[in-house]
Amino acid sequence: MITIGRLVNFHGVRGEVKVLSDSDFTEERFQPGNKVTVGGREFTIRNYRTHKNFHLLTFEGITSISEVEDLKNSDVLQEAESVELALEEGEFHFSDIIGLTVLTDEGRSLGKVTDIFQTGANDVWVVGDGRKEYMIPYIEDVVKTVDLDEGKIIITPIEGLLE
Numbered sequence: 001m002i003t004i005g006r007l008v009n010f011h012g013v014r015g016e017v018k019v020l021s022d023s024d025f026t027e028e029r030f031q032p033g034n035k036v037t038v039g040g041r042e043f044t045i046r047n048y049r050t051h052k053n054f055h056l057l058t059f060e061g062i063t064s065i066s067e068v069e070d071l072k073n074s075d076v077l078q079e080a081e082s083v084e085l086a087l088e089e090g091e092f093h094f095s096d097i098i099g100l101t102v103l104t105d106e107g108r109s110l111g112k113v114t115d116i117f118q119t120g121a122n123d124v125w126v127v128g129d130g131r132k133e134y135m136i137p138y139i140e141d142v143v144k145t146v147d148l149d150e151g152k153i154i155i156t157p158i159e160g161l162l163e
Contacts, residue, residue, distance in 0.1 A: 005076040015062035018054040039074040
C-alpha cells in the first residue's frame with residue numbers, strides 16, 4: 001500500500017470527501033471503480049471530480065457525511081500496482097526511490113533516501129545516514145544513475161551540495 005493523498009475535509013452533507021493528492025497520477029488513481037483504503041476501511045470510488053485545489057471523491061455505499069466524518073485527516077492508501085501507470089524515461093514511483101542507497105560518483109556513501117519533496121521545479125530527495133542529512137535535487141546535473149535492480153543511486157555533487 002502506498003499513500004496517494006490525505007482526506008482533509010468534506011464537501012456537502014452527502015458523504016463527498018476532499019482529498020489533497022500526493023500522487024503525480026491523480027487522474028488514474030481516483031477513477032471510479034478503483035479501490036482505496038482510508039482509516040483502515042476499504043472503499044470503491046463511485047465518482048471523482050476536481051474543485052479548486054481539491055480532489056472530490058464519493059464512495060459506493062456512502063450517502064451521508066456522518067458515515068465518513070471519522071476519517072478526516074486520514075491518509076488515502078492504494079495498492080501500488082492496482083492502477084497501471086505509464087512512467088516515462090527517468091520517472092520513478094516514490095516508493096521505488098525511498099530506501100535506495102545514494103553514492104557519489106567517487107564512491108562515497110551518503111546514506112539512503114528517506115523522503116521526497118515536490119518543489120514544483122524538481123523533486124528533492126532527502127538522504128541520510130542517521131548522522132547527517134542531505135537534500136539532493138533530482139536534476140540531470142546531479143543524479144547520474146538510478147539503478148533499481150542494484151538498489152543504488154549515483155550522483156555527481158554540485159559545489160556546496162554536501163556542505
